[in-house]
Amino acid sequence: MSINLALLLVMGALYACGIYLILERSLTRVLLGLMLLANATNLLILATGGYSGLAPMFSKDTAAGDYNDPLPQALILTSIVISFAVTAFMLGIIYRTWVLAREDEIQDDLEDLRVAETPSFDAEDDAEIPAETSEFPLTMLGGDGQDISDHRPGSGDETSGGREAGARVHGGTATVLAGDREMPTEHAAQEEKPGSPNVKPSPEGDGQ
Amino acid sequence: MNIASLAPLAVVLPILGAALTFLLIRHSRAQRAVSIGLLSLTLLLECFLMAAVWDGGTVAVSIGGWIPPWGIVLVVDQFSSLMLVVSSAVSLAVLVYATGQGMADGDKDAPVSIFHPTYLILVAGVSNAFLSGDLFNLYVGFEILLTASYVLMTLGGTGPRIRAGVTYVVVSVVSSVLFLISIAMVYGATGTVNMADLAIKLGELDQGTKTLLHVMLLVAFGIKAAVFPLSFWLPDSYPTAPAPVTAVFAGLLTKVGVYAMVRTETLLFPGDTLNTPLMIAALLTMVVGILGALAQSDIKRLLSFTLVSHIGYMVFGLAMSSVVGLAAAIFYVAHHITIQTSLFLVTGLIERRGGSSSVDRLGGLAKISPLLAILFFIPGMNLAGIPPFSGFLGKVGLLQAGVELGTPLAYALVIGGVVTSLLTLLAVARVWNRAFWRRPADAEHPDPVLLAAPGQPVEGEALDDEAPADRAGRTGLAAPVLSRAGSGGSSTLVRSTLMPRTMVGPTAGLVVLGMALTVFAGPLFGLSDRAAAEMLDRGPYIHAVLGEDVTVPAVGAPAGAGK
Numbered sequence: 001m002s003i004n005l006a007l008l009l010v011m012g013a014l015y016a017c018g019i020y021l022i023l024e025r026s027l028t029r030v031l032l033g034l035m036l037l038a039n040a041t042n043l044l045i046l047a048t049g050g051y052s053g054l055a056p057m058f059s060k061d062t063a064a065g066d067y068n069d070p071l072p073q074a075l076i077l078t079s080i081v082i083s084f085a086v087t088a089f090m091l092g093i094i095y096r097t098w099v100l101a102r103e104d105e106i107q108d109d110l111e112d113l114r115v116a117e118t119p120s121f122d123a124e125d126d127a128e129i130p131a132e133t134s135e136f137p138l139t140m141l142g143g144d145g146q147d148i149s150d151h152r153p154g155s156g157d158e159t160s161g162g163r164e165a166g167a168r169v170h171g172g173t174a175t176v177l178a179g180d181r182e183m184p185t186e187h188a189a190q191e192e193k194p195g196s197p198n199v200k201p202s203p204e205g206d207g208q
Numbered sequence: 209m210n211i212a213s214l215a216p217l218a219v220v221l222p223i224l225g226a227a228l229t230f231l232l233i234r235h236s237r238a239q240r241a242v243s244i245g246l247l248s249l250t251l252l253l254e255c256f257l258m259a260a261v262w263d264g265g266t267v268a269v270s271i272g273g274w275i276p277p278w279g280i281v282l283v284v285d286q287f288s289s290l291m292l293v294v295s296s297a298v299s300l301a302v303l304v305y306a307t308g309q310g311m312a313d314g315d316k317d318a319p320v321s322i323f324h325p326t327y328l329i330l331v332a333g334v335s336n337a338f339l340s341g342d343l344f345n346l347y348v349g350f351e352i353l354l355t356a357s358y359v360l361m362t363l364g365g366t367g368p369r370i371r372a373g374v375t376y377v378v379v380s381v382v383s384s385v386l387f388l389i390s391i392a393m394v395y396g397a398t399g400t401v402n403m404a405d406l407a408i409k410l411g412e413l414d415q416g417t418k419t420l421l422h423v424m425l426l427v428a429f430g431i432k433a434a435v436f437p438l439s440f441w442l443p444d445s446y447p448t449a450p451a452p453v454t455a456v457f458a459g460l461l462t463k464v465g466v467y468a469m470v471r472t473e474t475l476l477f478p479g480d481t482l483n484t485p486l487m488i489a490a491l492l493t494m495v496v497g498i499l500g501a502l503a504q505s506d507i508k509r510l511l512s513f514t515l516v517s518h519i520g521y522m523v524f525g526l527a528m529s530s531v532v533g534l535a536a537a538i539f540y541v542a543h544h545i546t547i548q549t550s551l552f553l554v555t556g557l558i559e560r561r562g563g564s565s566s567v568d569r570l571g572g573l574a575k576i577s578p579l580l581a582i583l584f585f586i587p588g589m590n591l592a593g594i595p596p597f598s599g600f601l602g603k604v605g606l607l608q609a610g611v612e613l614g615t616p617l618a619y620a621l622v623i624g625g626v627v628t629s630l631l632t633l634l635a636v637a638r639v640w641n642r643a644f645w646r647r648p649a650d651a652e653h654p655d656p657v658l659l660a661a662p663g664q665p666v667e668g669e670a671l672d673d674e675a676p677a678d679r680a681g682r683t684g685l686a687a688p689v690l691s692r693a694g695s696g697g698s699s700t701l702v703r704s705t706l707m708p709r710t711m712v713g714p715t716a717g718l719v720v721l722g723m724a725l726t727v728f729a730g731p732l733f734g735l736s737d738r739a740a741a742e743m744l745d746r747g748p749y750i751h752a753v754l755g756e757d758v759t760v761p762a763v764g765a766p767a768g769a770g771k
Contacts, residue, residue, distance in 0.1 A: 048396035
């Protein structure tokens with residue numbers, strides 16, 4: 001089977017441009033990229049139908065083996081219809097993005113960023129718990145028998161336990177890793193409490 | 209005439225329903241009746257289909273009377289009929305749930321009138337993909353369900369949904385283009401797109417071409433199924449959709465991808481050429497997915513990550529290409545569709561009852577609503593694979609198959625599977641401890657409904673949804689809850705019920721279905737065993753489509769090291 005080289009080159013160029021465009025952040029360019037990819041694929045399907053010059057339609061004086069394969073054209077028609085629907089939908093989405101945000105760019109996922117920024121210190125899981133958790137506050141003794149009720153976090157006394165593994169000590173202040181920066185443990189604990197910028201109840205009440 | 213020749217109705221009925229509900233767009237009551245009625249009818253029909261092929265016997269239906277390799281065929285065998293029944297049962301439950309939510313909330317948050325036709329189109333696409341015996345028809349089935357899912361994903365057109373929708377649409381379109389390219393290449397190499405015909409003709413190709421086509425198809429399906437390196441789109445896009453939509457997506461869409469992978473691995477490219485990469489992908493999917501789940505504080509996102517993680521189990525079972533492994537994978541798919549969907553539905557209820565889906569802001573739900581606690585606890589434990597439940601049975605089947613295989617990689621996967629199961633338990637237990645067990649006062653910014661002091665009278669009779677015993681715990685609920693749809697203006701303060709029966713009912717139904725999978729695990733495993741044996745044999749499928757006089761090529765390819 002020989003294939004039209006020009007068609008093949010066009011197909012390659014369409015794929016290259018399409019892939020370049022879908023890597024952009026602008027939605028309109030992404031849409032153009034998707035359209036180019038779909039059309040390049042249509043050319044690919046067309047190429048599987050054999051070389052040009054064969055009879056596309058039935059006529060009495062054509063031998064049975066001399067027809068062009070009709071199936072790829074049927075497949076292309078289906079795929080054109082589908083890509084048409086997807087393009088229309090994408091245009092709708094782009095318009096909606098423009099209406100909502102006056103922006104043609106793909107937005108970041110805020111929850112992703114929030115999870116990445118959340119300190120590894122969690123007030124409920126990782127706060128220092130007195131070794132004695134009895135309801136009778138007779139003595140507040142640490143594991144080593146010292147009084148820990150006024151124990152400063154990060155004074156270097158690791159035996160009191162309870163500190164999670166990510167905590168480190170820098171010049172008298174314990175710090176934890178939050179995202180790619182370090183923050184003092186107390187700030188981290190503060191962030192988990194009401195009023196912190198890390199938890200913003202939205203008007204819809206779903207706490208993003 | 210065999211009952212199985214009615215198989216096309218499984219696709220036609222939902223499409224008919226979509227057309228009818230679209231005409232009835234102004235009559236919501238008739239629309240509900242039509243969509244639920246037609247979907248129930250479809251489910252009934254599919255139960256008959258499954259009964260017809262229960263003991264074996266694949267049936268092929270040629271559409272329009274065209275003879276197979278040229279015409280389009282729909283093929284009913286045990287695997288596809290099982291998938292049909294489970295998926296339709298789940299989608300019926302979700303439809304009832306969504307209808308209940310629509311009736312409780314009104315039309316603001318999600319245009320319910322558009323929901324019904326779109327949802328039925330989605331079901332038609334899923335059925336078409338499960339039944340298709342033709343690679344291009346499979347592509348069309350995928351496109352039908354994907355196009356419907358784009359609309360459902362961005363229902364209402366709010367900012368977060370549009371943002372998530374963009375990711376979802378672009379990734380899905382790219383995977384579809386990859387699938388289409390693979391079809392074009394397969395057609396160019398063999399001159400057919402009929403899957404039974406391909407099973408014979410692909411075997412005649414040389415090894416390099418075969419591997420290329422195999423990898424292309426697996427990558428395209430792997431994106432849809434959210435297998436590890438290709439799974440990042442899923443937790444980004446699923447959680448923002450409305451609860452019933454997320455539930456049906458989580459239950460069905462990824463499983464259609466898994467189904468297509470199973471067909472690729474068993475029918476089109478049998479043998480074990482790509483088993484090692486698949487096993488590594490399965491291991492990474494399991495471990496990376498569940499580690500992602502542990503970092504989340506939002507229940508929906510957490511469940512999306514467990515969804516990705518548990519796809520790994522199915523790929524593991526598939527990659528062993530033994531009857532035991534494949535049978536366990538089939539059982540696991542059926543189990544996971546039910547459980548994951550019911551968990552997402554329960555999360556929807558938690559969000560209504562507790563005002564949030566973030567575990568940081570929830571607390572005390574076990575006391576406020578014991579029914580909700582039970583509805584979460586059972587599927588949660590089931591997902592983690594605690595012994596009496598079907599999740600345990602499926603995992604044990606997979607682990608047994610892995611030990612039977614006995615290679616070092618299989619043992620690594622067995623260990624990875626156990627670790628993933630334990631970490632799932634940890635993730636679910638974290639949600640349980642925080643949302644259900646701790647006092648509401650311990651939560652951050654708890655919703656006022658959680659904190660309302662006990663003793664205040666309940667306003668309105670809107671809360672008559674649960675067992676009387678539950679009333680005592682619920683009297684604390686004072687504030688009539690404003691419909692979250694109407695957050696914009698004070699004039700639209702619609703009081704809605706927190707947990708309407710129409711939403712609790714289907715959720716409880718799905719939880720019961722999940723437990724039924726446990727009780728009837730014996731017959732189901734029998735069915736999965738037979739299905740796996742037939743699929744690995746390939747003979748019944750090819751003979752059903754192409755006729756008895758076709759010789760089925762032996763599985764072990766000359767170049768591949770067959771076992």
